Amino acid sequence: MTNREQEILTLLKTNPMISQNALADALHITRSSVAVHITNLMKKGYILGKGYILKSERYVCVIGGSNVDIQGSPRDTLIPRDSNIGDVKISLGGVGRNIAENLQRLGVETSLISVVGDDAYGQKILEESRLIGLNMMDTLVLHGAMSSVYLCILDDRKDMALAVSSMDIYDSMTVNFIKSKRHVIENAALCILDTNVPADVLEYVLSTFRSTPFFLDPVSTGKSKKVADLIGRFHTIKPNRLEAEILSGVAIQNDGDLQRAADVFHEKGVAQVFISLGRDGVFCSTPDGHEHIKAPDVAIVNATGAGDAFMAALALGYLRDMDAFQSARLGSAAAAIALAHENTINPTMSADNLFNKAKELGLC
Template structure:
């Protein structure tokens, strides 16, 4: 579909950047014991992952983040140059180590447990973000992840105008910080547990899901996507509620599926696609992410998303 280069037709991602250390057991995970397996190190961070996926989808993407001035930080900078991801508006902190995210998978490739060391993102304060006003306001879409301090997120949403804000909730704990700001987002993509936290509605049935979606819309959210894990995704634009599910998806590594999904949603939004087409792109991007051992599938592209969707049964 070509590059996106026209004025305002670029994306900004405000969020976390770190190094992912991934533990992959060769068999089922045995607790309280040393497990035989493989350990992989890769570039990560929800914001950076979304930004890389967008870059691989040929979107002009600017990442606003913080990295350390260590060897990991150098690696992030060099990799970004290779894929065309713009880091000019990110901050390199002298004397600081780049944040690390450590995750352990189970025997089926799903995340079992994870630890994150991301205190440095508290330095993404209001003073820092004020200088990004023009960049953000002139973007077509701005994706914010909840690694960013709540005060900074609130400042962006209430003071920067002219763009559509997308939310990546990151985790159940970090989702709490945007509960009172949820109506200021154009698009949200929580999983079911995060949706419960954001709405205060316990979700056990399809009716509960619809109530949660109606809550988001009543607050001002235009597009809602709720991830249901193996049961697919339910989505709504305030007029129609629909869902997509993939029959028997193949999972090698589930770590980056959500990041790929919201990147594809953003791409679809920039292209003016309807909500079902956005959801379809998101599902296809997730499938590509799931099918590769790396957090980011290096083969991510619109062409490969379409090809992947042709290989699976959507229902």
């Protein structure tokens, strides 16, 4: 960092809303010179995004989906091909956004790169993020576009019975757009990707930022195919059983099959594998060992956000230098917190509550 850049940073810390003209007057230089220094500070990662948001600590970058969730649940046994009496609620969702919100609630500075429309849903996503301190300043806002919608039907056990997603808006996340976010990605302590992101963008990010650790949430069996040839570029992956079968080519029937699938991933370069098994817990594997961690016995109010909470806890564990097995237990505690609330994201999620829950459940 140059002396002039340090002077500008000092002024920005005192007044983050200061204009470039005011900076120029204070330093007795031209406004155009200030603009050049600001650009350089952004490239070096000292300023994150628009509005002079300064880098104050390690942060996580999440690139993925932000959408509105419409969720229906029956009051009795779900009857297919019939109109079921039940309840419908609308909330904010998207795998990337959910992970990012959980991280922010866990006290981790988080920057979310996504795409939303300028409709009421998109404005709601941006406003709610602002209220919890989640940085979405680098999210693409498309004028005249409708934000993505995820429609989910739960069964009488509160597990997903089926879902429909309308997410064409993510095709607008182009490689050129992501190139403009280079400073956000390469300065992150880690970057979490979900496969709502277009395939060419995923390939560009994974090929370009080789020094950034990447975590993967495959999202679904169909979308996971986007990363089948790129899986070795991830540090950590969290597929479910079906996604793991597709990505590894191994049919999974038992723990031996789980290990064979994990070995395929390790041979390609993946350091940590977490295969989520729903009510059967999670299979955790590294090149040095593996463990099947059973799911804690907790009452399920809503199962839709458990995986997103699990991934956020994995990221927290990585930032705190926990090993994979410690992180998996922390993830199980986060999933338990998520399962206990009707919202996709439990508003009581915090680092203190997470570690207390892990102790309560005997996970640490």
